[in-house]
Amino acid sequence: MSGEGAPDQEVFDASGLKVAIVAASWHTQVMDGLLGGAQRALAEYGVTQHRTVRVPGTFELPVVASALAAQGYDAVVALGVVIRGGTPHFDYVCNAATDGLVRVGLDHTVAVGFGVLTCDNDQQAFERAGLPHSREDKGYEATSAALLTARTLASVRTGTP
Template identity: 65%
Template sequence: MSKAGAPTLTVDATGLRVAVVAASWHDRVMGGLLDGARRGLAEAGVTEVTEVRVPGSFELPVACAQLARTGGYDALVALGVVVRGGTPHFDYVCSAATTGLTDVSVGTGVPVGFGVLTCDDEQQALDRAGLPGSSEDKGHEAATAAVATVLAIRTALSPG
């Protein structure tokens, strides 16, 4: 979700079980994303949260896939950051993370909140990390979107 036109999601996700899978690169940005996700889940009433750290954004899909297949989680939140450099590495990692996380969600039916920042430079990442002075809080948005999607699906599938 981009800042312009982003919905305000207020959800009661009490009783949901959520795993947050976070990359380790860019420690300061990741700290902000994790804090935002924790805050979003707490505000939604989620108390059962498991946090898993992986090396980088490329590893997010495999970790999410394994967690989704356990059946132990209602939603997953994937957090990472990829900063453009001078090689095509950025394009490959962004594409792999995006496609992989989409495949996990669609293939398992477990919503995955997408909190992977794909930025041209570190300042863009800091602006989106939910840190003091940041203009956006993508960790919070990803967590809230994941649990809101669980609730929307449950509502759509519930009889009556």
């Protein structure tokens, strides 16, 4: 976990965008941090039209993200955390969530913010969760990326630079 090489994300007025956040419920403290980061980003970018939906776990993110995308949201931010255990469950959930969220973006041509932490242990999750003692704020980063992508998609659709 380096955090090195991240691009500078330009904050812009995204007040016209309609944004949905879909967030898993497992690992309450980590999820509270991720949601807090997403909410900070929405406020900083001026987004006032947003909805937050909670799902049981990370595996359920894609289906709800797809339903939200079908409702016309400009961006859907998916937040979750999967921590490696002693079984292949980690790999299955991570792959299903990743593949499903990519499919949502492609099938609906909508910006999808990928805020799913895939960690080997709890400490890695806490380091990325955007909590006061965290080194990174992946909820904010995923939301920022989704907003920037939504703006890019809008310019592609209208043919403007």
